[in-house]
Amino acid sequence: MTTPDTPAPADFIRAIVAQDLRTNKHGGRVHTRFPPEPNGYLHIGHAKSMCLNFGIANEHEGGLCNLRFDDTNPSTEDVEYVEAVKSDVRWLGFDWGDRLFYASDYFEQLYQYAVQLIKKGKAYVDSLSAEEIRDYRGTLTKPGKESPYRTRSVEDNLDLFQRMRTGEFEDGAHVLRAKINMASPNINLRDPTLYRIRRVAHHRTGDKWCIYPTYDYAHPLSDSIEGITHSLCTLEFEDHRPLYDWVLDETEVECHPQQIEFARLNLSHTMMSKRKLLELVEQGHVTGWDDPRLPTLMGLRRRGYTPAAIRNFCDHIGVAKRDAVVEMALLEHFIREDLNRRAPRVMAVLRPLRVVIDNYPEAQVEKLEAVNNPEDPTMGTRKVPFSRVVYIEQEDFREDPPSKFFRLAPGREVRLRYAYIIKCVGVVKDERTGEVVELHCTYDPETRSGSSQAGRKVKSTVHWVSAAHALQAEVRLYDSLLLQANPSETPEDQDYRASLNPNSLQTLTACRVEPSLASAAPGSRYQFERLGYFCVDAVDSSPHVLVFNRTVPLRDTWAKIEKAQQGR
RNA sequence: UGGGGGAUCGUCUAGUGGUAGGACUCCAGACUCUGGAUCUGGGUACCUAGGUUCGAAUCCUAGUCCCCCAGCCA
Numbered sequence: 044m045t046t047p048d049t050p051a052p053a054d055f056i057r058a059i060v061a062q063d064l065r066t067n068k069h070g071g072r073v074h075t076r077f078p079p080e081p082n083g084y085l086h087i088g089h090a091k092s093m094c095l096n097f098g099i100a101n102e103h104e105g106g107l108c109n110l111r112f113d114d115t116n117p118s119t120e121d122v123e124y125v126e127a128v129k130s131d132v133r134w135l136g137f138d139w140g141d142r143l144f145y146a147s148d149y150f151e152q153l154y155q156y157a158v159q160l161i162k163k164g165k166a167y168v169d170s171l172s173a174e175e176i177r178d179y180r181g182t183l184t185k186p187g188k189e190s191p192y193r194t195r196s197v198e199d200n201l202d203l204f205q206r207m208r209t210g211e212f213e214d215g216a217h218v219l220r221a222k223i224n225m226a227s228p229n230i231n232l233r234d235p236t237l238y239r240i241r242r243v244a245h246h247r248t249g250d251k252w253c254i255y256p257t258y259d260y261a262h263p264l265s266d267s268i269e270g271i272t273h274s275l276c277t278l279e280f281e282d283h284r285p286l287y288d289w290v291l292d293e294t295e296v297e298c299h300p301q302q303i304e305f306a307r308l309n310l311s312h313t314m315m316s317k318r319k320l321l322e323l324v325e326q327g328h329v330t331g332w333d334d335p336r337l338p339t340l341m342g343l344r345r346r347g348y349t350p351a352a353i354r355n356f357c358d359h360i361g362v363a364k365r366d367a368v369v370e371m372a373l374l375e376h377f378i379r380e381d382l383n384r385r386a387p388r389v390m391a392v393l394r395p396l397r398v399v400i401d402n403y404p405e406a407q408v409e410k411l412e413a414v415n416n417p418e419d420p421t422m423g424t425r426k427v428p429f430s431r432v433v434y435i436e437q438e439d440f441r442e443d444p445p446s447k448f449f450r451l452a453p454g455r456e457v458r459l460r461y462a463y464i465i466k467c468v469g470v471v472k473d474e475r476t477g478e479v480v481e482l483h484c485t486y487d488p489e490t491r492s493g494s495s496q497a498g499r500k501v502k503s504t505v506h507w508v509s510a511a512h513a514l515q516a517e518v519r520l521y522d523s524l525l526l527q528a529n530p531s532e533t534p535e536d537q538d539y540r541a542s543l544n545p546n547s548l549q550t551l552t553a554c555r556v557e558p559s560l561a562s563a564a565p566g567s568r569y570q571f572e573r574l575g576y577f578c579v580d581a582v583d584s585s586p587h588v589l590v591f592n593r594t595v596p597l598r599d600t601w602a603k604i605e606k607a608q609q610g611r
Numbered sequence: 612u613g614g615g616g617g618a619u620c621g622u623c624u625a626g627u628g629g630u631a632g633g634a635c636u637c638c639a640g641a642c643u644c645u646g647g648a649u650c651u652g653g654g655u656a657c658c659u660a661g662g663u664u665c666g667a668a669u670c671c672u673a674g675u676c677c678c679c680c681a682g683c684c685a
Contacts, residue, residue, distance in 0.1 A: 054624090054625095080684085082684090082685085115684095116684060116685075119684075173682085176682095176683075177681075180681055181613095181681075182613085183613055183614075183680075184612065184614095185613080185681095186613090187681090215683065218683055227614085228613050229613090229614055230614080230680060231614095231681095233681085236682085239682095239683035240683080241683080257683075257684085257685090258684070258685045278615095278616070278617090278679065279678090279679055279680075279685090280685090281615055281616060281679075282614070283680090285615095304616085306617090311622080359623085359635085360624080360634095361623060361624045363624070364617060365678090366616095366617070366618095366677075366678055366679095367622080368622075369623055370621090370622045370623075370635070373623070373634080373635050373636085375635095376635055376636090377635095383647075383648060384648095388645080388647095417645085417648075418649095447646090450646090458644055461644075492644065502646095504643090504645065504646095505645090506645075570645085570647080572645050573647070574645090574647095575647095597645075597646095597648090598646090598648090599646075599647090600646040601646045603646095604646080
């Protein structure tokens with residue numbers, strides 16, 4: 044190996060890992076894990092965690108990252124979620140190899156460790172009710188009281204715990220608690236619960252168990268069992284770390300991973316909390332967990348986001364300890380960057396305005412050559428049919444053009460992309476509404492794209508589709524889910540719906556797209572020239588009814604100019 | 612008012628005693644058969660107040676503000 048010119052560690056966690064490697068803290072190993080709970084779907088916040096955990100593992104020779112389901116609470120978990128999570132992790136591009144684990148794999152070991160703790164006098168069976176335990180815990184400022192059951196003998200504890208396991212007691216009758224310190228200023232250390240009775244079937248262990256370990260107990264031991272070196276989690280677990288360490292110290296396991304906390308991802312204009320997401324889905328504010336407006340991985344995928352764009356985003360937002368809200372604009376930057384490079388260009392008209400080219404031969408059809416991707420010549424060209432009647436975008440015509448508006452207007456010229464320069468010679472309006480319903484234009488036969496006279500300059504180029512050849516399509520335009528940028532400013536009560544953007548979805552059903560899209564595969568992504576990036580909706584699109592989702596619009600300079608003009 | 616964390620451009624994020632850097636956003640311009648892309652240029656930041664030092668975002672002192680914790684959730 045050549046001498047690496049050690050680049051500065053990208054973040055404080057990588058710095059710690061590098062330091063640990065230097066000091067040989069874990070015998071030169073780097074082993075992380077991604078530990079989702081199978082009680083919901085993954086979102087982009089999880090993507091950050093995956094990029095961190097899998098990323099760090101991949102950056103080191105021999106580094107590993109496990110996928111482990113933290114399935115210690117059967118009442119909220121389900122196989123449906125584990126399958127969805129696996130598919131999302133794979134889709135994002137991460138590979139856990141043969142290291143797919145479940146905390147439930149360790150239930151027997153965890154139980155034995157608990158017996159050990161009891162024998163050491165470090166755990167006891169408490170028979171207080173949940174409510175009493177809460178009362179005994181004290182408050183943030185007042186120390187707790189010890190439970191009367193705290194002094195039970197080891198024999199009694201062993202007996203009771205064993206009988207808890209065999210199902211002798213009802214839910215809540217007893218609980219196994221760590222014996223730490225009821226007066227600790229850290230509430231997590233006031234004899235935290237290790238096991239609770241839950242007489243429900245577990246999605247993996249079935250009816251084998253009726254006691255289940257808590258996160259605080261199962262997580263450190265699961266990490267240890269798997270030989271994890273760095274256990275990365277979010278900030279809210281910071282004051283659980285003493286407990287994490289306590290469990291590993293008292294069980295005297297050989298591997299003691301280091302828990303390191305980082306700030307979870309918050310994205311502007313959207314929400315990341317499982318609870319709120321669930322509410323949106325259940326109350327029908329969105330169509331499901333894969334609604335393209337949601338920051339779920341399923342939603343982003345359906346929206347047209349690529350795994351690479353999401354990974355790039357996660358790699359660029361950084362990892363730190365301060366609460367932060369990353370702007371949606373940054374995510375959009377990365378999807379534009381990726382799709383600009385890869386997406387074939389195509390012409391589509393969202394709000395069609397009929398244009399008759401008066402001097403173009405009635406029956407003539409030309410096949411004009413169009414470049415598939417100017418960023419990538421290897422993507423080749425295609426033929427686009429052109430004829431006497433075309434549709435252009437309504438917003439590309441103004442009867443009374445404001446300054447800086449370069450598009451079509453009465454008497455003005457514009458180029459039809461890959462076709463001819465046309466001039467607007469007539470405007471047909473609806474008599475009743477005054478709405479412009481049709482344009483009459485003439486074309487200059489000398490200006491066909493690629494021809495010798497094609498060099499004539501016009502202010503603007505406009506996309507179009509041939510009326511006779513275009514395909515009908517539905518296009519769904521998405522906008523941000525929340526009105527305000529900072530999701531933490533949305534009210535906690537049910538009135539948070541007031542902050543939902545009522546225009547987060549706009550469905551256009553009269554769109555016309557070029558005929559080459561007839562064979563577009565579900566999920567495939569395109570740039571609709573001058574409009575944005577769109578993908579074929581994988582759920583609702585069919586050969587008969589094409590449905591496109593707008594992933595992200597193109598940057599729109601004219602929109603900014605116009606907005607500035609109006610602001611004046 | 613217990614404990615644990617955190618404060619650097621508009622937004623993220625580097626910088627660990629020596630010119631506060633990058634990305635995104637924004638602004639201006641060039642180029643353009645996408646008002647896209649690309650290119651060029653520009654602006655804006657060290658929570659406050661003291662102190663140490665030739666020199667402080669960094670060290671010290673005192674404040675201020677923000678986040679998390681009282682599940683048998685994770």
